[in-house]
Amino acid sequence: MLRTTLLPAPACLTLFVTVAMLLGLFACKSAKPDGGAEANARTRTDFTKDWSFSLGEQQGAQEPGFNDGGWRKLNLPHDWSIEGSFSESHPAGTGGGALPGGTGWYRKTFTLSEADKGKVFYIDFDGVYMNSEVWINGQHLGKRPNGYISFRYDLTPHLLYGSTPNVIAVKVDNSHQPNSRWYSGSGIYRNVWLTKVNQVHVAHWGTYVTTPQVSEKAATVVISTKINNTTGQAGSFTVSNLVYDAAGKEVVRIKSEEIQLTKAENEVSQELTVSGPKLWSVEEPYLYKVVTLVEQNGKVVDNYETPLGIRYFNFDVAKGFSLNGKPMKILGVCNHHDLGALGAAINTRALERQLEILRGMGVNSIRTAHNPPAPELLDLCDKMGFLVMDEVFDMWKKEKSKFDYSHSWDEWHERDLRDFILRDRNHPSIIVWSIGNEIPEQWGPEGTPIATELAGIVKSLDKTRPITAGLNEPYPSNSIYKSGELDLVGFNYHHEDFEKFPQSFPGQKFIATETTSALATRGSYDMPSDSIRRWPYKWDELFTDGNKDLTVSAYDNVSAPWGSTHEETWKLIKKHDYLSGMYIWTGFDYIGEPTPYVWPARSSYFGVVDLAGFPKDTYYMYKSEWTSEPVLHIFPHWNWQPGKTVDVWAYYNNADEVELFLNDKSLGIKKKEGDDLHVIWRVPYQPGTLRAVSRKGEEEVLTKEIKTAGAAARVVLEVDRDNIKADGKDLAFVTVRIEDKDGNLVPRADNLVQFKVDGKATIAGVDNGLQTSMESFKADHRKAFNGLCLAILQAQEEAGTVKLTATSAGLESASISIKMSR
Numbered sequence: 077m078l079r080t081t082l083l084p085a086p087a088c089l090t091l092f093v094t095v096a097m098l099l100g101l102f103a104c105k106s107a108k109p110d111g112g113a114e115a116n117a118r119t120r121t122d123f124t125k126d127w128s129f130s131l132g133e134q135q136g137a138q139e140p141g142f143n144d145g146g147w148r149k150l151n152l153p154h155d156w157s158i159e160g161s162f163s164e165s166h167p168a169g170t171g172g173g174a175l176p177g178g179t180g181w182y183r184k185t186f187t188l189s190e191a192d193k194g195k196v197f198y199i200d201f202d203g204v205y206m207n208s209e210v211w212i213n214g215q216h217l218g219k220r221p222n223g224y225i226s227f228r229y230d231l232t233p234h235l236l237y238g239s240t241p242n243v244i245a246v247k248v249d250n251s252h253q254p255n256s257r258w259y260s261g262s263g264i265y266r267n268v269w270l271t272k273v274n275q276v277h278v279a280h281w282g283t284y285v286t287t288p289q290v291s292e293k294a295a296t297v298v299i300s301t302k303i304n305n306t307t308g309q310a311g312s313f314t315v316s317n318l319v320y321d322a323a324g325k326e327v328v329r330i331k332s333e334e335i336q337l338t339k340a341e342n343e344v345s346q347e348l349t350v351s352g353p354k355l356w357s358v359e360e361p362y363l364y365k366v367v368t369l370v371e372q373n374g375k376v377v378d379n380y381e382t383p384l385g386i387r388y389f390n391f392d393v394a395k396g397f398s399l400n401g402k403p404m405k406i407l408g409v410c411n412h413h414d415l416g417a418l419g420a421a422i423n424t425r426a427l428e429r430q431l432e433i434l435r436g437m438g439v440n441s442i443r444t445a446h447n448p449p450a451p452e453l454l455d456l457c458d459k460m461g462f463l464v465m466d467e468v469f470d471m472w473k474k475e476k477s478k479f480d481y482s483h484s485w486d487e488w489h490e491r492d493l494r495d496f497i498l499r500d501r502n503h504p505s506i507i508v509w510s511i512g513n514e515i516p517e518q519w520g521p522e523g524t525p526i527a528t529e530l531a532g533i534v535k536s537l538d539k540t541r542p543i544t545a546g547l548n549e550p551y552p553s554n555s556i557y558k559s560g561e562l563d564l565v566g567f568n569y570h571h572e573d574f575e576k577f578p579q580s581f582p583g584q585k586f587i588a589t590e591t592t593s594a595l596a597t598r599g600s601y602d603m604p605s606d607s608i609r610r611w612p613y614k615w616d617e618l619f620t621d622g623n624k625d626l627t628v629s630a631y632d633n634v635s636a637p638w639g640s641t642h643e644e645t646w647k648l649i650k651k652h653d654y655l656s657g658m659y660i661w662t663g664f665d666y667i668g669e670p671t672p673y674v675w676p677a678r679s680s681y682f683g684v685v686d687l688a689g690f691p692k693d694t695y696y697m698y699k700s701e702w703t704s705e706p707v708l709h710i711f712p713h714w715n716w717q718p719g720k721t722v723d724v725w726a727y728y729n730n731a732d733e734v735e736l737f738l739n740d741k742s743l744g745i746k747k748k749e750g751d752d753l754h755v756i757w758r759v760p761y762q763p764g765t766l767r768a769v770s771r772k773g774e775e776e777v778l779t780k781e782i783k784t785a786g787a788a789a790r791v792v793l794e795v796d797r798d799n800i801k802a803d804g805k806d807l808a809f810v811t812v813r814i815e816d817k818d819g820n821l822v823p824r825a826d827n828l829v830q831f832k833v834d835g836k837a838t839i840a841g842v843d844n845g846l847q848t849s850m851e852s853f854k855a856d857h858r859k860a861f862n863g864l865c866l867a868i869l870q871a872q873e874e875a876g877t878v879k880l881t882a883t884s885a886g887l888e889s890a891s892i893s894i895k896m897s898r
C-alpha cells in the first residue's frame with residue numbers, strides 16, 4: 077500500500093525519493109515516535125551567554141591566544157549603538173538615529189566533551205549588523221555583509237574536545253556610514269545558537285511543508301525534507317514525518333521504506349492527510365507541528381521540528397483578500413526592527429508587547445519593512461495570528477545610502493534572497509513576499525530583468541505566496557511592474573490613484589504596501605485641527621503654534637507630502653473591496669528618519685504608537701474602525717489658557733451619537749455623517765470637566781471624562797505584567813504617570829523621574845516617546861514627556877521579588893513589586 081519511488085538523481089547530487097501515502101493509512105497510531113524522538117538526536121543551544129566585547133579595531137583578536145581579559149563581559153543580543161549618545165555629527169546622520177556606529181569585536185570561549193567527537197556542530201547567527209566575519213580557533217569561516225540575514229557556519233573541522241577551549245571571534249564592521257535610511261543598530265543584535273547533530277541530519281532550513289489542498293474535511297500536507305549525509309558513505313535510513321496537534325497529540329504519521337542516502341544532500345518528499353483540520357486564522361491561530369525523524373536501524377539519528385498552520389488564502393481582482401474563504405481586509409502596519417529604548421537588540425517579550433499593542437488597535441498584519449525580520453517575530457505572528465508581508469530588500473543594485481547593501485548586491489543578492497525564503501517559507505503567517513521597497517531601478521529599464529531574476533528565485537523555492545514590491549510609481553509604465561512578475565501591484569502612497577486602479581491595471585490585484593506617513597507627537601496639539609498640513613511645504617506653519625520644540629500636532633492633520641492623514645487613506649481602503657488592504661507607515665515610531673529633518677529630532681513621527689509604546693490619539697480611530705470593542709476616545713487634554721478655542725475630537729463606534737458636556741453644560745450632540753471617522757466641537761476653554769457620552773438610541777454606551785489637571789503631585793507606576801520569568805531575558809514594562817493630587821494625568825508634565833531597583837533585575841532601557849529627547853535610553857532616570865515615561869525592567873536568573881521605586885523632586889514617590897519566577 078505504501079509506494080516509494082526512486083527518481084534518478086539530478087545533476088545537483090540530489091536523490092529525490094517520493095513516498096506517496098494513501099489517505100489516512102497511518103492515521104493516529106502510537107503517540108510516541110519510533111525510536112523515541114525524546115532521544116534528542118539534535119540539540120540547539122542558546123549560545124548568547126558569556127561573550128566578551130570590545131569596541132574599535134583590534135589586531136589579532138581572531139587568534140585563540142589573544143588576551144581579551146580586559147574586554148567587557150556581556151550576554152547577547154547586543155547593540156552597542158543604543159548605548160551611545162546622540163550627536164548630529166555621527167556619520168549615520170539623524171536619518172540613522174544620530175547614534176554612533178564603528179567596529180566591534182566579540183569573542184566567546186567554550187569547551188566540548190570528548191563524547192561529542194564525531195558530532196557535527198554549526199553556529200547559527202540570526203542576524204549581525206553588519207559586515208560580520210567569523211573565526212573559530214583562528215580559522216576564518218566567512219563573511220556576511222547583509223546585516224539582517226540569518227546564516228550558519230560549520231564549526232566541525234576546526235573544533236577541539238576535552239579541556240582545551242575553543243574560541244569563536246566575530247568582527248562586526250558598521251563603520252562605513254551612512255549605510256541605512258533608518259536606525260540599524262550595531263553588533264550581534266539577534267540570537268546565536270549552537271546546533272549539534274549527527275552526521276546524517278536534516279539540512280539547514282531543510283524542510284518545506286505546504287498544504288496544497290485544504291478543506292474542512294481534510295488537508296493534504298506535503299513535506300519535502302533535505303537530508304545531509306556528511307559521513308562520505310552511503311547508508312540506509314528511513315524518514316518519517318509526524319504531525320502533532322496543538323495539544324501535542326499525534327494526528328498522523330508517514331514513514332518511508334529504507335532509503336539509501338548516498339549523497340551529501342538528499343531530498344525526500346512525503347505526502348499525508350490531516351482529517352478534519354483545524355484551520356489557522358487571525359482569530360484562532362491554530363498550530364500543528366511536524367516532526368521529522370531520520371532513523372537508522374530503528375535508532376533516531378535526527379529529529380527536526382517545523383511549525384504547521386493549515387490555511388488557505390486568496391487575493392481576488394474584484395473582492396480583495398480572503399483567508400480560509402472568508403473575505404477580510406488586510407489591516408496592516410509597517411514596522412522597522414528597532415525596539416525603542418532597547419535598540420536593535422532583539423527581545424521576544426518586547427516584540428510580543430508591540431504586537432499586543434497593535435492587536436488592541438485592530439491590526440491584523442505586519443510588513444517587515446524593509447528587511448528580513450528576526451525569526452522570533454515570525455514565530456510570534458504564527459502564534460498570535462498576524463498575517464505577514466515578508467520583505468527582503470530596501471535597495472537592489474542602485475544605492476540609497478552611500479555605503480549600503482547595493483555595494484554587496486552583485487556578490488550576495490542571490491544567496492541572501494534564497495536564504496531568506498528558505499528560512500521563512502514554513503511560517504503560516506506569511507502571505508506575501510515583497511522583493512523590494514521603493515527600488516530606484518523602477519525608473520529605468522533595469523528594473524525589469526532584476527525583478528524577473530528575483531521573482532524566479534522566489535518561485536523556485538516557494539510558489540504558494542504572491543510576490544509584490546512597494547512601488548513609488550504605481551503606473552503600468554513602471555519597469556518592475558512591466559516584468560509581469562508582480563502577483564500583487566504594490567502601491568506605496570498615491571492614495572489619490574487608488575480609485576483608478578481597476579482602469580489603470582485591468583485584471584490586476586491591489587495591495588497598498590505602504591500608506592499614510594502622517595506625523596504626530598503623542599499628547600501635543602495645535603489648532604486649528606482640521607486644516608491639513610503637508611510637510612515640508614507648510615512646515616513653517618507648524619512652528620507658529622507652540623511647537624517650536626519640534627513636536628507635531630497629534631490631531632490627525634499633518635503628513636509628509638507624499639502621504640495622507642490616517643483618515644484620508646483609510647476612508648478609501650474601506651470603501652472598495654478590490655483594495656485588499658493597507659500597511660500604515662508605521663505602527664510604532666522608530667529611531668532615525670525624523671521627518672522633517674530638523675535637529676535635534678532623532679526619531680520618527682510616523683507611528684500610531686510612540687517609541688515608548690504609548691498610543692497616540694489616532695490609535696483609537698483605528699480601534700473604533702478595526703475592532704468591535706466599544707470605543708469612545710476624546711481629546712485633547714483639558715489644560716489650556718482660558719478663552720482659547722479648543723477643538724475637541726471624539727472617535728467612537730457602536731453608537732449613533734456623542735454628546736459633549738463642559739462642567740455639566742451640554743455642548744451639543746454630534747453624529748458622524750457619510751464617511752466621517754470622527755466628530756468635532758469647537759469649545760471656548762474653561763477649566764473643569766469635559767464629559768462625553770456615546771449613545772445608541774436612548775441607551776448610554778460609554779462615558780469618558782477629562783478633567784483640568786492641577787499641579788503635579790505624585791508619581792504613579794503601572795506594570796504590564798507583575799510576574800515575569802527569571803530567565804535573564806524577560807521584561808516588565810513599567811509606565812510612569814505624573815498625576816495631580818486627584819489622580820488626573822498632568823498633560824504637560826516633564827518631571828525628572830529617578831528609578832531604583834531592589835532585587836535581581838536591571839533597567840534595560842528608559843524612554844518617554846519624545847522624538848527630540850537627547851537623554852540616553854540606557855539610564856536609571858528619565859524625564860516624563862506629556863505626563864508619561866517608561867522604565868523597562870529585565871529579569872536576571874534568580875527567582876524572587878523585585879521592587880522598583882520611582883522618585884521625583886517635590887512629588888510623592890511610588891514603588892511596585894514584580895515577581896520573577898523560575
Ligand code: GAL
Pocket residue numbers: 257446513514568590593636661669671
Ligand atoms: C517611504 C519609504 C519608507 C519611509 C517613508 C517615510 O517612501 O518607503 O521607508 O522612508 O517613506 O515617509
